[in-house]
Amino acid sequence: MRQGCAPTWTVQLPRPQSRSLSAVDAGATPAQCLHILFYALGAVVPPLRAVDSGTEPHPMLLDGCYEYIDLLQDSSLVLEPLPFHITSQKDVYSGRLDGCNVVVKSWRGMATCSSMRRAFIKRLRRELEMWQRATEFHPNIAPFLGLAPVGQLGSVPALVLARYGDGNARDYLDRRNLTTRERASESLQIAAGVADALCYLHSRSPPLVHGSIRGSNVLISSTGEPLLTDLGMRNLPYPTDLTMMNSRQSLNDVRWMAPELVDGSSVGANDSHESEDGTEKEEHAYPITPGSDLYSFGMTMLELITGKDPFHERRHAIAVLLDMTRGVRPARPSLADGGISDGLWVIMTSCWKQDPAERPDAATVYALRFCPGFVENDHYMCAAEESRKHE
Numbered sequence: 001m002r003q004g005c006a007p008t009w010t011v012q013l014p015r016p017q018s019r020s021l022s023a024v025d026a027g028a029t030p031a032q033c034l035h036i037l038f039y040a041l042g043a044v045v046p047p048l049r050a051v052d053s054g055t056e057p058h059p060m061l062l063d064g065c066y067e068y069i070d071l072l073q074d075s076s077l078v079l080e081p082l083p084f085h086i087t088s089q090k091d092v093y094s095g096r097l098d099g100c101n102v103v104v105k106s107w108r109g110m111a112t113c114s115s116m117r118r119a120f121i122k123r124l125r126r127e128l129e130m131w132q133r134a135t136e137f138h139p140n141i142a143p144f145l146g147l148a149p150v151g152q153l154g155s156v157p158a159l160v161l162a163r164y165g166d167g168n169a170r171d172y173l174d175r176r177n178l179t180t181r182e183r184a185s186e187s188l189q190i191a192a193g194v195a196d197a198l199c200y201l202h203s204r205s206p207p208l209v210h211g212s213i214r215g216s217n218v219l220i221s222s223t224g225e226p227l228l229t230d231l232g233m234r235n236l237p238y239p240t241d242l243t244m245m246n247s248r249q250s251l252n253d254v255r256w257m258a259p260e261l262v263d264g265s266s267v268g269a270n271d272s273h274e275s276e277d278g279t280e281k282e283e284h285a286y287p288i289t290p291g292s293d294l295y296s297f298g299m300t301m302l303e304l305i306t307g308k309d310p311f312h313e314r315r316h317a318i319a320v321l322l323d324m325t326r327g328v329r330p331a332r333p334s335l336a337d338g339g340i341s342d343g344l345w346v347i348m349t350s351c352w353k354q355d356p357a358e359r360p361d362a363a364t365v366y367a368l369r370f371c372p373g374f375v376e377n378d379h380y381m382c383a384a385e386e387s388r389k390h391e
Contacts, residue, residue, distance in 0.1 A: 077148050077160065079104055094163065101163040102145065120237055121157070127232035128159075130208055134231060140197040142219050142227035161229065169226060170215030174307055184341065187304035193226035194218055194297065198362035201231075202290040211235050211288040213296035214256045215303045235288055254317050255310040256303075258295035259324040260356060261287060291356030294365065298351025299330075305340055306333050327354050343368070 078096045083106075085092040093104040107120075128144070135143040147157040166172045169190050173183060194213065201208040210217075211234030219227040254262060299310040306312075310330055311320045323329075329352045333340055340348070347368055353359045360368075 077102075077104070095160075097145065097160060103161045103163045104148070104158050105161070106158040116237075123237055124157075127236065131231040134201060134208065138197055138200045140193040140226055140228055141200075141231065142229040144229075159233075164219045164221060164227075166220035166222070166224075168216045169218040169220055169304055170307070172220045173304060183307075184305050184344070187301065188344070190218060190220075190226040190304060191297070191301050192366065194228055194300070195362050195366040197228045198290075198293060198297065199366055202293070202362050207290050208232070209235070209288045209290060210293050210296075212253075212256075213293055214300050218300070252309070252317055254320050254324070256296045256299045257324075258292035258356065259327075259354060260289075261292055262321055262324060289356060290361065291359050294351045294359045294362065295356075297362075297365070298348040301344065301348055301351075302330060302333075302340075305344070 076098065080094045083091040083093050090105045090107050093106065095102045095104045124147075128147070131141070131144065134141045142161070145160040145162060148160050149157050173186060173190075178186065198210070198213075201210065208231070210228065210231055212230060213228075217228065217230045219229050221227055302310055311323065313331075314320045314323065329349065332345055347360075347365060350358075350360050351365070
């Protein structure tokens with residue numbers, strides 16, 4: 001991240017009459033239509049663009065929140081008017097920064113109180129500092145460009161990342177016309193890079209935990225290398241008004257989550273929270289651990305190889321939750337669905353153990369990847385290939 005004093009920004013917002021904008025006429029995607037609906041209801045204000053003007057301070061500067069963070073400076077950041085993706089806590093925009101394509105992830109929180117916002121930003125900076133250090137020591141961890149004070153009154157700063165032309169791992173594999181064996185082989189290479197990154201993260205003292213491993217959080221570089229992104233973003237202390245608790249996307253996340261995260265049976269990293277008197281107190285946060293990362297890693301392997309979400313046969317997230325707590329795991333894909341080699345299936349099912357202590361660590365998973373027969377010369381994969389040929 002670039003160092004120095006925070007710049008002052010002017011954020012140009014749409015005029016009030018733009019609330020009547022026709023999403024169809026604008027050619028908006030379904031996600032953008034949803035965002036327009038939220039905006040029309042006064043729930044979200046989409047930042048159209050941010051201009052480094054040097055005249056008007058951002059509202060959060062006046063609130064003193066930027067003492068905790070480093071901001072992009074001497075840069076011109078321009079955003080698309082509507083997000084291309086919406087999650088339970090963020091709106092994700094395409095943009096341009098100094099002539100380069102970027103992705104800007106803007107957290108919500110118009111009405112968040114000052115103390116909660118400070119706690120969020122303080123924790124955000126701590127997680128970003130760990131993420132920044134990790135990028136300096138491991139090639140399979142995606143760098144980020146910094147934070148930018150983009151957003152509506154009372155919002156938290158937006159995270160700016162480089163945009164990769166090949167997108168995330170799931171989309172990268174889906175776009176290509178690969179045979180069953182080719183997809184399995186490339187998925188294994190991607191998974192090996194992720195496992196290598198986890199080896200580094202989990203070997204730190206204390207261990208660094210990602211918290212949200214899935215295909216969409218693995219980017220593909222211009223050279224085809226997998227890059228793990230959004231490190232530590234899962235364990236931020238989200239205020240209630242930053243989250244759409246009942247959103248489909250939020251519920252769908254459980255497909256990659258370890259069962260102990262759902263029932264709260266494990267105790268993970270502590271989270272800091274600022275009390276009313278301004279002192280910091282510790283609370284148990286989202287109980288992510290290296291073991292929960294490995295569970296998600298196993299589900300991500302399944303996702304990449306099959307091109308389908310884990311538990312894809314379960315339409316509703318509540319059914320997935322019930323399966324998880326009962327120890328039910330995804331069935332081995334049929335030959336028609338591509339199949340999975342015997343060796344890979346052993347790794348996946350080991351990662352899905354109900355007891356986190358019984359799951360392998362990242363180093364073990366990475367080492368097993370070199371065992372012969374995991375993809376090549378596997379009778380199950382050969383049968384799957386023949387099944388595809390006769391479809």
